[in-house]
Amino acid sequence: MRYSAFSLIRRGLTGSDWPRVxxxxxxxxxxxxxxxxxxxxxxxxxxxxxxxxxxxxxxxxxxxxxxxxxxxxxxxxLRSNYLTPEGVRFYDRSLQLYRHLAADLNFNVMFSRRGHLTLAHNDSSLRTMRWRAEVNKLQGVDSDVIDPDEIKKLVPYLDTSPDTRYPVLGALYHPPGGIIRxxxxxxxxxxxxxxxxxxxxxxxxxxxxxxxxxxxxxxxxxxxxxxxxxxxxxxxxxxxxxxxxxxxxxxxTTSPLQAAVTEPVRLFLDTVIVSGTLHVYVSQTDRGELVFGASVDPFTSYSMRGSLEFAEGLAGHVLELMPALSKMRLLRQWAGLCDMTPxxxxxxxxxxxxxxxxxxxxxxxxxxxxxxxxxxxxxxxxxxxxxxxxxxxxxxxxxxxxxxxxxxxxxxxx
CATH class of the missing domain: 3.50.50.60 (FAD/NAD(P)-binding domain)
Incomplete structure (x- = not known):
């Protein structure tokens, strides 16, 4: 059902009942x-x-x-820069459907193309990134390995200096990646x-x-x-x-996966950042919150409660990447259940x-x-x-x- 701008304003001001979705x-x-x-x-x-x-x-x-x-x-x-040809083709089709989903469903799903960076902190990770980039290209997916200078242009707040504990040697850059509501x-x-x-x-x-x-x-x-x-x-x-x-x-096997979100701040992070070595990823929503996550918890469980151990470890790894975030406050954390195959x-x-x-x-x-x-x-x-x-x-x-x-x-x- 479509509503005119006047109808939306009238319903918002009068508090009249909205029809069930x-x-x-x-x-x-x-x-x-x-x-x-x-x-x-x-x-x-x-x-x-x-x-x-x-x-x-x-x-x-x-x-x-x-x-x-x-x-x-x-x-x-959202991304499609996977490792196997089967996976790349599969997830790329999903990304194509996501791009047009709002029009197909006549519903604003708030897709936002941001670009996706998977950081490499050692030679082994860098070799894997190059491998993934070549597999992606063979399947027609836009991915490439970029150096620290190019990474710094995309994410000025990221510490790409060689003096850090986990220096950034490069990254797999996947421009079609993004986020959605x-x-x-x-x-x-x-x-x-x-x-x-x-x-x-x-x-x-x-x-x-x-x-x-x-x-x-x-x-x-x-x-x-x-x-x-x-x-x-x-x-x-x-x-x-x-x-x-x-x-x-x-x-x-089923394991919990925890995530967390900060207070909203001015938009400054345009890309999604992932670090496999540090087991952390971060993106910023349209409302300004930073959303953080890590790998699954190292045990099988059906619990969906957050833990202090996760929050402490996550904060430490995020600050190794972006020290300027030290003053930000964590608002809430949560967990979901992940079914892992071999x-x-x-x-x-x-x-x-x-x-x-x-x-x-x-x-x-x-x-x-x-x-x-x-x-x-x-x-x-x-x-x-x-x-x-x-x-x-x-x-x-x-x-x-x-x-x-x-x-x-x-x-x-x-």
């Missing part, structure tokens, strides 16, 4: 497809099923509220899916999945039973719990249980892949086979040894 429906007894997980992956899958394939008798179930999991607990950084992406997909007839059910927890003869039969929830021939597992953090309901084991790549596609599909194992980089994952999973469900863009990410690769090793581009997360 998506509707609440009774839980139907059956659906053609049930998607578990109401984050960006689940909502995008539902949207593209309806828009691209005309499959509209779809339900998205979330045990909490839409976007309340990993989609609302990330730092909303993560909650707006969730709301945009939810509204668009709802307009196409998809049912969005919040506070609907899946407690079991019924199978018969290795085929999906129904989903049991805290609100009742749903008959369905197709279930798509789009949960982050809890993916193994859902897969265990049908007896499909996943080589996944090769740091996702698991996507069908499983040995007919009708049970997975879109899981996203580690620290699931939000970047939201649009392309939804598009690819919708195509996979509609045609009952994985498309070329996700063919390398199947569950069977762990048995065959055809791993897609992305640790060199994903270990820090952003």
């Amino acid at each position: 998506w509707r609440a429906h009774p839980l139907a007894g059956s659906y053609d497809v049930v998607i578990i997980g109401g984050g960006v992956h689940g909502l995008a899958t539902a949207y593209y099923l309806a828009r691209n394939h005309g499959i509209r008798n779809v339900a998205v179930l979330d045990k909490g509220y839409l976007g309340g999991g990993g989609s609302g607990r990330n730092t909303a950084i 993560h909650d707006a992406v969730v709301w945009g997909y939810a509204r668009a899916a709802d307009a196409l007839g998809v049912h969005l059910h919040q506070n609907t927890e899946v407690v079991g999945i019924e199978t018969k003869g290795d085929r999906v039969l129904a989903v049991r929830t805290n609100r009742g039973r749903i008959a369905t021939p197709v279930v798509v597992n789009c949960t982050a953090g809890w993916s193994t719990l859902i897969s265990d309901m049908v007896g499909v084991g996943m080589p996944v 090769d740091y790549s996702p698991i996507m596609g069908p499983t040995p249980v007919e009708g049970f599909y997975v879109d899981v194992g996203w580690g620290t980089y699931g939000f970047k892949a939201g649009p392309v994952s939804g598009e690819a999973m919708a195509d996979c469900v509609a045609h009952e086979r994985p498309g070329e863009i996700i063919a390398s990410f199947g569950l069977d690769r762990f048995a065959s040894g055809r791993l897609v090793g992305e640790k060199g581009a994903a270990a820090v997360g952003h």
Whole structure:
């Protein structure tokens, strides 16, 4: 729905009721497809099923509220400068979809192209950056290695002197990278899916999945039973719990990933900065806050509480990069859950249980892949086979040894 400028002002001044962005429906007894997980992956899958394939008798179930999991607990950084050809092609398609998402959904998702810098502090890291740059270029992705003088021009506040503990020797510069408003992406997909007839059910927890003869039969929830021939597992953090309901084991471990944000200040940081050696990344929002993050916590857990140890370590590493930030105040910190696979790549596609599909194992980089994952999973469900863009990410690769090793581009997360 579009509003005129006068209508927006009138509603803002009068406080009149705004229409709901998506509707609440009774839980139907059956659906053609049930998607578990109401984050960006689940909502995008539902949207593209309806828009691209005309499959509209779809339900998205979330045990909490839409976007309340990993989609609302990330730092909303976008990039496609990965290490493997499969990963680069995949994430670049997602970045292309993100660029046009506001127009496609008629919803301002606040995409901001900033450029993305991955710093190299030693010769080994610099060799990896050159490797990634060449892989990126072969896939048509804009990435190049730049020297400290060029880095200083992009980020004047970054300490690029040779006298620091971790001197900056160079960086992989990825101009298309940027940031986006993560909650707006969730709301945009939810509204668009709802307009196409998809049912969005919040506070609907899946407690079991019924199978018969290795085929999906129904989903049991805290609100009742749903008959369905197709279930798509789009949960982050809890993916193994859902897969265990049908007896499909996943080589996944779940670990917390913490982040933090500062008080808002004048805009001064135009690019996203990542340091794999220091295990830290930082960007600045349009409101002026600095958003910080690190690698996953070194233990498996379902806890989403922040820790003092994280805040202390993060602050120390950030100040090694930009000492001028020492006076800034940290306002809040949070954590999300990351499903880590052995090769740091996702698991996507069908499983040995007919009708049970997975879109899981996203580690620290699931939000970047939201649009392309939804598009690819919708195509996979509609045609009952994985498309070329996700063919390398199947569950069977762990048995065959055809791993897609992305640790060199994903270990820090952003």
